[in-house]
Amino acid sequence: MEISRETTLEMYRRMVRIREFELAAIDLFKRGMVKGAIHAYIGQEASAVGVCMALRHDDLIAGTHRSHGHNIAKGADTKKMMAEILGKETGYCKGRGGSMHIAAFETGSLGALAVVGAGIPIAVGAALAFKLRGEDRVAVPFTGDAGCNTGNWHEGLNMASIWDLPVVFVLENNQYGVSTRITNSCKIKDLSLRAQSYGIPGVRVDGFDVLAVYQAAKEAVERARRGEGPTLLVTESYRFEGHYAGEPEVYRDRAEVQEWRKKDPIPRFRNYLLEEGIASEGELAAIEAEVRQEIADAVKFAQESPQPDPATAMDYIYA
Amino acid sequence: MATVEKDAVSLGITKPIMSPDLIVQVPPGVPAKEMSYQEAIREALREEMMRDPSVFLLGEDIGKHGGAFGVTRTLYDQFGPERVRNTPISENTIAGAAIGAALVGMRPVAEIMFVDFSGLAIDQIANQAAKLRFMTGGQCKVPMVVRMPQGGGAGKSTAAQHSQSLEVWYAHIPGLKVVFPSTPYDAKGLLKAAIRDDNPVVFLEHKFLYSFRGLVPEEDYVLPLGKCDVKRQGSDVTVVASGYMVWHAMAAAKQLEQEGISVEVVDVCTISPLDEETIGRSVRKTGRAVVVAEAVRSYGPASEWAMVIIEQAFDYLKAPIVRLTGRFAPVPFADSIEKGFWPDTGDVVQAVRQVMAY
Structure with a gap:
């Protein structure tokens, strides 16, 4: 599959943007400026970027409690995202959602739902609407590995499969559901096998390899767009941070984490771009510097923004 | 007595036992x-x-x-x-x-x-x-x-x-x-x-x-959400009810009319958001209230309505509010224990007499 240089560099930019955004969010959290929790996407950047770069603007994603990466990969504005994390009126959700519910409807979202698996039925419904109206749009719900044991997931895959709906179910295997290793919650090792129960393709891909994810996602998306039905796409990676920032991680060894960190998708992709002569050191350094400045600006914007006016506490409950 | 509609028949739920004349909503x-x-x-x-x-x-x-x-x-x-x-x-x-x-x-x-x-x-x-x-x-x-x-x-x-x-x-x-x-x-x-x-x-x-x-x-019409509907005007006592219980309230009101008791029936046809104003206004007028819901007693809709009455019309109450509800129990099967499980017309009549006698 031919991927343009422009697209390739945009992938790199978005991956770096996710990483820098998460590091900045964790930093704010550690300085006591973030209410609640930060569920960082560090280590999984290639998954969101590979999938979302294969989508059109009018395709829709459904996120989870760990969706900073999905939003950025789909093109969301980091200023409005950071403001949301700090509960500011200028945030995407006007401070009503916070980190777990950041959703940028302007870049194609069905919301970020923090009950595991909840985005699956919602994406199925959006895809049903696309089919009823004869539109060639695709709905993409993201779930972590632990989501594949929920009723949401099984019901949703089944319903999408019987109606050949345009859905790409992205199952991001980061190996842990909070503290529980996927090998303790699923009998099978290859989660893509579950697609067989629903008579749909199941594809398993290296989730540290953005180009592999992109290619697999592109095929699944095109299949869905052609009206041939859903695909289960399993991206295999690892959650480098704890379940949330500052979580003690008593259930895994540091050595295990260090071993997985060697697979970091960002240096890997960076080396690839250099080795293949796609970009020069200077170009990549420039992208990194631009992104760092963007995130610093986002933090400043978020910090300087006001919280919602208490008089608006009852807004947005009913349309 | 209304006729039984054949395709409504399912799981034994069949014929109406209330006269349609009890609630007439379309003007002549x-x-x-x-x-x-x-x-x-x-x-x-x-x-x-x-x-x-x-x-x-x-x-x-x-x-x-x-x-x-x-x-x-x-x-x-x-x-x-x-x-x-x-x-x-x-x-x-x-x-x-x-x-x-x-x-x-x-x-x-x-x-x-x-x-x-x-x-x-x-x-x-x-x-x-x-x-x-x-x-x-x-x-x-x-x-x-x-x-x-x-x-x-x-x-x-x-x-x-x-x-x-x-x-x-x-x-x-x-x-x-x-x-x-x-x-x-x-x-x-x-x-x-x-x-x-x-x-x-x-x-x-x-x-x-x-x-x-x-x-x-026959013409297209839409009713407002978020409003109670006063199904019957009255001056002595307000019965607040919803669903099937509205019919028991209306049947009771008709019966009590013979005794000279004028019952107002407020139908909570939108359960939420609750139209507190209509309930409050009615009880401020009548000064007495019976709340009737089929749901089980504890933390039920009738409890909410009673609290609205207390908040909106406490100074007007001439008698304590009476609450009629389903029993706080799973719905039973056998007729012998299902009988009396939910309030009926007779219960509403008695409750109204009770608040009138206070």
Whole structure:
């Protein structure tokens, strides 16, 4: 599959943007400026970027409690995202959602739902609407590995499969559901096998390899767009941070984490771009510097923004 | 006595035991036809589907079969399998798919076969549909309806998992509207309003009322959500009720009229958001109140109505409020223990006499 240089560099930019955004969010959290929790996407950047770069603007994603990466990969504005994390009126959700519910409807979202698996039925419904109206749009719900044991997931895959709906179910295997290793919650090792129960393709891909994810996602998306039905796409990676920032991680060894960190998708992709002569050191350094400045600006914007006016506490409950 | 409508017959829920003359809502001279509560719901669905191509139905066995209670019968033949969509037994995804379709501009009407089964869908209804608009800061709206039959009564209940009244599950959730019509006229007008509303609406249909008949205007009409309806004006005592209990209240009022007691009946046809003003105004006028709900006693709708009366009309009360409800027990099967499980006309008569005697 031919991927343009422009697209390739945009992938790199978005991956770096996710990483820098998460590091900045964790930093704010550690300085006591973030209410609640930060569920960082560090280590999984290639998954969101590979999938979302294969989508059109009018395709829709459904996120989870760990969706900073999905939003950025789909093109969301980091200023409005950071403001949301700090509960500011200028945030995407006007401070009503916070980190777990950041959703940028302007870049194609069905919301970020923090009950595991909840985005699956919602994406199925959006895809049903696309089919009823004869539109060639695709709905993409993201779930972590632990989501594949929920009723949401099984019901949703089944319903999408019987109606050949345009859905790409992205199952991001980061190996842990909070503290529980996927090998303790699923009998099978290859989660893509579950697609067989629903008579749909199941594809398993290296989730540290953005180009592999992109290619697999592109095929699944095109299949869905052609009206041939859903695909289960399993991206295999690892959650480098704890379940949330500052979580003690008593259930895994540091050595295990260090071993997985060697697979970091960002240096890997960076080396690839250099080795293949796609970009020069200077170009990549420039992208990194631009992104760092963007995130610093986002933090400043978020910090300087006001919280919602208490008089608006009852807004947005009913349309 | 109204006739029994054959296709309303399911699970033994058959003939109405109340005279349709108890509640007359269409003024003389307005072109109207008599139809059952079930037909009124079906006509609302049909007319809205004809009016708006974004309206579609999904649920278990709602196609050719017409749903467990025959409500959608004939709609499949008229609109086809795409818009009258049979689903697998997956309540959670029926509700969730309705949300997703609503988010992208459709107006889905989902059917959950019995409200008792909606526990399987409650995350999607209460956590997702109800909260999406709020937690995204108003970026989206969720114009969907979830229709759910509920209730038991009159010796025709089908035990603990098919006969409950669960309106408070949903009334307790900000972001949802909860509607519970008592008559064919209200059922049609309120369902049309629910479909046209931009919020998620839980639309509860009383199973025992499906065969009840009444006059329904021929012209298109929509009733307001969020309002109580004063079904009968009176001056001595207010009876607040909803669903099938409205009929017991009306029958009791008619009986008490012979004794010279003037009863006002307030029908809480929208359970949430609650029209506190109409309840308060009525009790400030009458000074006495009986609250009647089929749902079980503790933390039930009747308790909420009583509290509204205390807040809105305490200084006007001439007697303590009397609360009539279902027993705080699972719905039983055997006739011998089902008898007396829910309030009936006689209970309302007695309660009114009690507050009058105080």
